[in-house]
Amino acid sequence: MEQIMEQMPVVLHSLNIGFIQTLKLFFVTLIGAFPLGLLMSIGSTSRIKPLSWFIKLLIWIIRGTPLMIQLLIIYYFPGLVLHNPIWGGGETGRFLAASFSFILNYSCYFSEIYRGGIQGVPVGQEEAGLVLGMTKTQIFFKIKLLQVIKRIVPPMSNEIITLVKDTSLARIIALQEIIWAGQAFMKGSQGISGAIWPLFFTAVYYLIFNGILTLLLGRLEKKLDYFR
Amino acid sequence: MKRKMISMFLAAAMVVSVTASVFAAEESDKAYVQDKGTLVIGITDFAPMDYKEEGSDEWVGFDADMAKAFGKSLGVEVEFVEIDWDNKIMELDGKTIDCVWNGMTLTDEVTSSMECSNAYCKNAQVVVVPSDKAEEYQDTDSLSGLTFAVEAGSAGEAEVSNLGLEYTPVKAQADALMEVSAYTSDAAVIDLLMAAAMIGEGTGYEGLTHTVELNSEEYGVGFRKGSDLAEALNEFFVTSYEDGSMMECAEKYGVQDAVVEQK
């Protein structure tokens, strides 16, 4: 116990650095995948057939394969096969490759959620807007958007919580997120080895962060509860 | 499952890259590194070879210090990157790192897939058991009947399987130690240098000790297949062995007894 108290500052320092990587990847993914997912959902229902086929194929591949394989291929393929390591070997390169993979992966999941949300709004809503002389843009922003948001918040919340935990997969291309940081003390790092308790601490970080997210998303859901 | 996926991907990637490298124009790896100005060194956190002192952000250790000196001799910066040990060959071939310099045992698998330097450090695979049982297990014959934990794909795994012992492959040497201290396995086989640093008095595994040496082996540095940097490093090793700087560095990290003479 005494030993743990002594090691605590070192471990927490490491975990904090790892957690910042986790958070960075989490937010970058959301910022990228929210709009890209919307574009993809519009594209997949586009009248330009080759575009919609391409996007549907992409969604099928990305949703049908593990994110871990996507990370490995996206990071190593350019250097291994094309002999052009576009991402670079440093921390920045690994982060960029991880962000790219996560944004691509999550956009595909989000696009399906958006599609479901948009298609879930009854056709009568658009028709009622049209006969009242509204433009398509007004109908989207004034009538449909909020109804779409209400529909997508619950499935989106699930994906967001999953994303928090999925960020740990980036460890496969040696992005040093919080689990990497916690596990380092098992193997031996900064004079501390064979310590499993830092790993329990990483779990606490996840729990707290997911707790806050669940709370916020729950509030948003409740806020939209005023209509049906 | 994960391991299987990775090794399948690795195998596929290697087939592609071997085929591709036949067509790729041969060029000097040394010139490539000097041209970009950085030597990227793939490592894991592994005291006393590559590690960080408490509260410091700088990589130190016998390997790290020697790597810095080698970089200086090439006139390039060195950048240390922590990698997943499973992916070291992919990292090299994909040029995301330029060398693996991390107390790497020169096994057949390593020498066939990388361009390796001469051996610079001696090592052995040792059996780790709880200290209170150490008396019973002082020779190879006494080991039958024990269940072992060994790092999958490691030299230790090769040794126990040669001896026909029962074992569980785990992800890392540290996990093997964890198995023994949690009594989920009777014994582990790990590197001597690692055992010296990680178990016994004043470490996280005070209740463990090492007994039988199953083999002796050597550490080397790995480069991309066909790289001329291996030769450059051999020359550098000779120079620094002769002028005493290599031994000086080894003494700093307590590995002077293991250093192999360079000539």
Added chain:
Amino acid sequence: MAILEVEHICKSFNRTEILKDISFSLEKGQVLSIIGSSGSGKTTLLRCLNFLEQPDRGVIRVGGETLFDSEDSSTQKESAIRKKRLHFGMVFQSFNLFPQYTALENVMLARELLAREQKDYKNRKKDIQEEIRIQAEGLLEQMGLSNRKENYPHQLSGGQCQRVAIARALALSPDILCFDEPTSALDPELTGEVLKVIKELADKKTTMLIVTHEMAFARDVANQVIFMDDGSILEQGDPIQVFQHPREERTKQFLSRYTQ
């Protein structure tokens, strides 16, 4: 002079003819009821008038102005359709109220959006909004919903929702108000309140076109009745004639099913 003139409207979906050469006219201040069995094309006809569907052939004129002519492509511009729709109001079978707005906001929304296109909107914003609010409150009062104006649609009964929808359509002061089976989605005990409101509108000389299955109501409120069957107008005339002395065998069959 007729305010609405419809000539030779034809419409097919996937080679199935839904409307076959429909022509009729409607005088200002009069009520026209369209009856007929399901699938006879009544709803499609209303949707064509509101430009939710484009007829394959025919002409639609309101107050002498040609809104649509299949022979004249200048009347089919996508950009002009929005303004043309404003000649018609539409009350749907399933209300189609906007769930995220209160009853009052539902009535005000469309007029507010239209007002933004006025040149002096920015300067007179407060006045215009006040004006729209007063009008909307007046309409809800007329519908007997003064005490419900702050409620959201899911807090209202079906009959109340439909009355809000009627107020919403009236807010844009359309020339002709169309009803697409306005009571079909309601519980029987709630139809009365909606029919009463429509009756009051008829008494105020609101020009209306009502597709309905309520035969007694159609007879009481309409000045003119059209019986549609299989995409054509089979019989047309004043209610007494159509309901009491139908000429066609098909009309008799249809009516007998409803009066039994």
